[in-house]
Each structure stands twice: as C-alpha cells, then as structure tokens.
Amino acid sequence: MSYISRYCIKVIVGMFAVVIMTNLSGAEDNVANGAKIYGETCVACHGENGKGAFPGIPDFTSNTGRLSKSHQILLDHIENGFESPNSDIAMPELGGNEDLTEQDVKDVLAYILKTFHNGK
Numbered sequence: 664m665s666y667i668s669r670y671c672i673k674v675i676v677g678m679f680a681v682v683i684m685t686n687l688s689g690a691e692d693n694v695a696n697g698a699k700i701y702g703e704t705c706v707a708c709h710g711e712n713g714k715g716a717f718p719g720i721p722d723f724t725s726n727t728g729r730l731s732k733s734h735q736i737l738l739d740h741i742e743n744g745f746e747s748p749n750s751d752i753a754m755p756e757l758g759g760n761e762d763l764t765e766q767d768v769k770d771v772l773a774y775i776l777k778t779f780h781n782g783k
C-alpha cells in the first residue's frame with residue numbers, strides 16, 4: 664500500500680472517531696436538558712425519586728410499570744396528555760408546560776428512562 668493511501672485511511676478513521684464522539688456528547692447534552700426539564704416541569708407530580716409525589720401518580724421505577732410501554736407511546740402521552748380509565752388525575756399535555764419543544768419531550772423521556780428505568 665502506498666504512503667498516500669495509508670495516510671488517507673488514517674484521515675478517514677480519524678473523521679469517524681470525531682463523528683462518533685460528537686454523537687456521544689450530543690446524547691449526554693440531551694439527558695442533561697431532560698434533567699433540567701424534569702426538575703422544572705415534572706418533579707412536582709412525579710417526585711425527585713420518580714415514585715410519585717402524591718397518591719394517584721404512577722411509580723416510574725416499577726419494572727412492570729408505565730415506563731415499560733413503547734417509547735413511541737410514552738412520547739405521545741407526554742406530548743398530548745393521558746388519562747387511564749378510572750384515574751383520579753390525568754397526566755397534563757406537555758406536563759402543563761406549553762413551552763416544551765418536541766426535542767425537549769424526547770430529552771425528558773431519555774432522562775426518565777435513564778434515571779428511573781435502567782435506560783430501557
């Protein structure tokens with residue numbers, strides 16, 4: 664292999680490494696943004712430990728609980744609100760904070776899955 668093509672391979676591998684590292688740090692930023700949103704908008708009902716701040720709030724930490732639903736459904740229920748049959752309190756649309764963007768909703772879901780549900 665010529666010196667030039669070996670050099671090219673090194674450059675390409677280097678570029679991949681940069682792309683991968685950028686993506687990883689992006690994911691961290693998203694969880695950090697999610698934590699901020701949880702602290703501002705969700706904690707009043709869902710509690711610091713995710714078990715619910717008062718009766719009628721589901722326990723996020725249960726292995727068979729709410730966070731076992733598909734991520735698509737959970738995103739939808741955070742975005743549009745949700746009430747189960749016979750429930751006394753409903754989950755408000757966007758947790759009652761109309762300023763949340765679609766990205767904020769994804770970030771806060773990533774945060775609660777990571778923090779209360781082993782990331783799954």
Ligand code: HEC
Nearest residue numbers: 704705708729737740745746747750752753754757758771
């Ligand atoms: C006013 C209180 C309140 C706030 C604020 C609130 N929630 Fe909820 N949330 C609830 C209640 C009550 C339920 C259960 C509703 C039911 O099952 O009828 C719920 C359910 C959920 C569920 C489970 C939905 C499902 O499909 O079972 C998720 C996920 C969730 N909340 C995330 C959030 C996030 C993220 C925020 C902040 C952006 C938030 N909640 C803010 C009260 C709240």
